[in-house]
Amino acid sequence: MSVHRQNNWFSFLYRTRVKVCKDQITIVNLSLIFTVLGVSTAPWLAVAGLIIALALGYRFSIEKNAPQFSGDFDEVVRDAAQNVKNSFEGSRE
Numbered sequence: 001m002s003v004h005r006q007n008n009w010f011s012f013l014y015r016t017r018v019k020v021c022k023d024q025i026t027i028v029n030l031s032l033i034f035t036v037l038g039v040s041t042a043p044w045l046a047v048a049g050l051i052i053a054l055a056l057g058y059r060f061s062i063e064k065n066a067p068q069f070s071g072d073f074d075e076v077v078r079d080a081a082q083n084v085k086n087s088f089e090g091s092r093e
Contacts, residue, residue, distance in 0.1 A: 017063045020053060027058065 013033040020028040030038075039046040053060075 015065050017066045019061045019063055020058050021061065022056075022058045032062075 010033070013036075014031045016032040018028070018030050018032060018035045019026055050060075
């Protein structure tokens with residue numbers, strides 16, 4: 001699999017969002033990749049959380065190509081790395 005194709009696949013997983021809302025307020029907005037990692041790591045916790053959330057009236061939705069996350073993924077990674085670097089530099093002062 002080529003690097004470009006892998007980047008597109010990862011970008012798709014990042015842009016596809018799993019949202020949990022209650023009364024028009026977004027409680028959780030996770031990318032599909034983190035949702036899959038969480039469910040595969042602790043499926044019992046995910047099932048329990050799903051049942052409790054539905055019982056409490058939370059609504060789940062999947063948003064493909066979320067506009068706020070549609071930018072270039074490489075740029076997102078560079079910005080995140082710069083934010084982490086700035087946080088550590090600020091804590092040393």
